[in-house]
Amino acid sequence: MMTFTPIADPTSPMAGTGLHSIDWPEARRLAYDCAGPLPTAQVPLHAAAGRTLSSAVTALQDLPHYASSAMDGWALSGDGPWLLAAGQQPLAPGTAAVIATGGLVPEGTSAVLRKESGLVAEDGAGRPVLTVSADAKPGEPRPGQHVRPAGTEALAGETLIPAGTVLNPAHLALAAVAGHDLVEVQPQPVVSVVLTGSEVVTSGIPAPGNVRDTFGPQLGTVISQLGGIPGNFTRIGDSFAAWLEALDGSGPDSAARADVVITTGGTGKSGTDHFRDAVAALGGRLLLDGVAMRPGHPAVLAELPDGRFAVGLPGNPLAAMMALATIGAPLLAALGNQPLPQLQHATSGNDFGPDGGCSDGKGRTRLIPCRFLSGLAFPVSHTGPGMMRGLAWAEGVMVVPPGGVDSGQPVAVLPLPWTPAAAATQTAVSVGRNTPWHA
Ligand SMILES: Nc1nc2c(c(=O)[nH]1)N[C@H]1C(S)=C(S)[C@@H](COP(=O)(O)OP(=O)(O)OC[C@H]3O[C@@H](n4cnc5c(N)ncnc54)[C@H](O)[C@@H]3O)O[C@H]1N2
Numbered sequence: 165m166m167t168f169t170p171i172a173d174p175t176s177p178m179a180g181t182g183l184h185s186i187d188w189p190e191a192r193r194l195a196y197d198c199a200g201p202l203p204t205a206q207v208p209l210h211a212a213a214g215r216t217l218s219s220a221v222t223a224l225q226d227l228p229h230y231a232s233s234a235m236d237g238w239a240l241s242g243d244g245p246w247l248l249a250a251g252q253q254p255l256a257p258g259t260a261a262v263i264a265t266g267g268l269v270p271e272g273t274s275a276v277l278r279k280e281s282g283l284v285a286e287d288g289a290g291r292p293v294l295t296v297s298a299d300a301k302p303g304e305p306r307p308g309q310h311v312r313p314a315g316t317e318a319l320a321g322e323t324l325i326p327a328g329t330v331l332n333p334a335h336l337a338l339a340a341v342a343g344h345d346l347v348e349v350q351p352q353p354v355v356s357v358v359l360t361g362s363e364v365v366t367s368g369i370p371a372p373g374n375v376r377d378t379f380g381p382q383l384g385t386v387i388s389q390l391g392g393i394p395g396n397f398t399r400i401g402d403s404f405a406a407w408l409e410a411l412d413g414s415g416p417d418s419a420a421r422a423d424v425v426i427t428t429g430g431t432g433k434s435g436t437d438h439f440r441d442a443v444a445a446l447g448g449r450l451l452l453d454g455v456a457m458r459p460g461h462p463a464v465l466a467e468l469p470d471g472r473f474a475v476g477l478p479g480n481p482l483a484a485m486m487a488l489a490t491i492g493a494p495l496l497a498a499l500g501n502q503p504l505p506q507l508q509h510a511t512s513g514n515d516f517g518p519d520g521g522c523s524d525g526k527g528r529t530r531l532i533p534c535r536f537l538s539g540l541a542f543p544v545s546h547t548g549p550g551m552m553r554g555l556a557w558a559e560g561v562m563v564v565p566p567g568g569v570d571s572g573q574p575v576a577v578l579p580l581p582w583t584p585a586a587a588a589t590q591t592a593v594s595v596g597r598n599t600p601w602h603a
């Protein structure tokens with residue numbers, strides 16, 4: 165449990181935590197580096213679509229594993245006419261046996277004759293004899309014709325699906341054919357959500373003093389788009405006891421099965437803002453307390469004693485989504501063994517002066533929802549911290565550094581989880597684990 169030492173400005177949102185707000189690129193990096201990939205797990209094939217394979221799938225035996233017929237007809241041995249044999253193994257020269265498509269070709273078979281190309285008649289002794297019919301194609305049956313030899317698709321031990329593959333349904337079918345019941349995949353983090361605020365209503369038109377919930381309708385989808393699995397959604401009011409209960413991982417209906425718990429609201433410093441106190445009371449520790457960004461600066465990241473990460477999003481709707489993009493996305497990527505989400509680079513269509521700085525004097529990175537026009541990024545309107553209208557039509561988020569950016573200059577763009585990464589004009593910069601990134 166960390167020591168909470170008051171910092172110089174007791175009115176600062178960071179007062180009492182011992183941590184100062186950190187720069188935006190540093191916050192992303194910290195949220196990525198604080199977590200390692202979840203341990204890999206064996207899952208049944210039907211549950212593995214879309215998951216990333218951690219251990220290569222190899223052929224457990226030759227594919228196909230026996231020589232089979234490609235046609236309905238007869239397995240033949242040697243030259244005809246062929247006396248029809250019933251199940252002799254191996255097939256003796258001059259004999260044939262009825263075979264269906266996919267049937268096990270008996271040993272001694274030299275070819276399969278299609279049903280359309282053969283004629284069965286009785287010989288003088290009343291025995292059934294097969295001959296090639298007049299309808300047969302010239303040259304039928306050629307040696308090996310219509311026999312699918314074993315091992316033509318793969319040999320035992322051959323790698324069929326390398327580790328790192330995102331499994332599609334056909335991969336799963338291939339794994340089944342190769343003899344597997346389970347595949348080893350990288351688990352995705354399960355994310356529970358605690359929505360706080362007694363003023364929040366979930367349906368209808370809110371009365372003055374109430375607000376309609378903006379997080380319930382979007383967070384589940386966004387969590388999935390960020391590579392997580394949405395878990396329990398819990399709604400609480402503003403009491404400390406409710407916060408403790410919701411964040412506690414030990415209750416029967418708790419978020420214990422989650423790897424991450426996201427909370428909304430309660431990151432400020434009023435008497436109803438309990439994120440930090442609840443984490444401290446539960447024995448957790450803050451990893452990050454405030455980011456020099458706007459909106460979203462009160463964002464908090466903590467680790468709970470049971471190993472869950474707690475992401476405290478501010479209550480203001482746009483601020484929350486920018487905080488989620490800044491610290492939630494890298495955290496989920498790290499837990500899912502994915503690279504740090506890529507930033508794109510575009511050209512700014514606007515001038516942005518230097519930022520005035522926050523209470524601790526740090527210049528803030530501005531996250532501005534934007535659209536692209538003729539290769540330039542322009543801010544959208546309606547991007548106040550409490551608004552959703554601008555974000556709803558945005559194609560990305562401009563990352564304007566504290567010093568500002570002039571029109572015509574390159575600017576980093578954070579893709580939105582639901583917009584195609586190709587929206588910005590220039591090639592994305594790939595940033596892998598342990599690769600330093602600078603805005
Ligand atoms: N004296 C100061 N006040 C505030 C500061 C500050 O530095 N000093 N920072 C402001 C900033 S910036 C933000 S962001 C917010 C952070 O607030 P909280 O995280 O404590 O969130 P709440 O106070 O609970 O709510 C803020 C706002 O968001 C609305 N809200 C909450 N949940 C929802 C929801 N599910 N759907 C829609 N809207 C929601 C809530 O009604 C409030 O209007 O603090 C500022 N204040």
Ligand code: MOO
Nearest residue numbers: 459460461483549
């Ligand atoms: O930074 Mo707050 O997060 O503006 O609304």
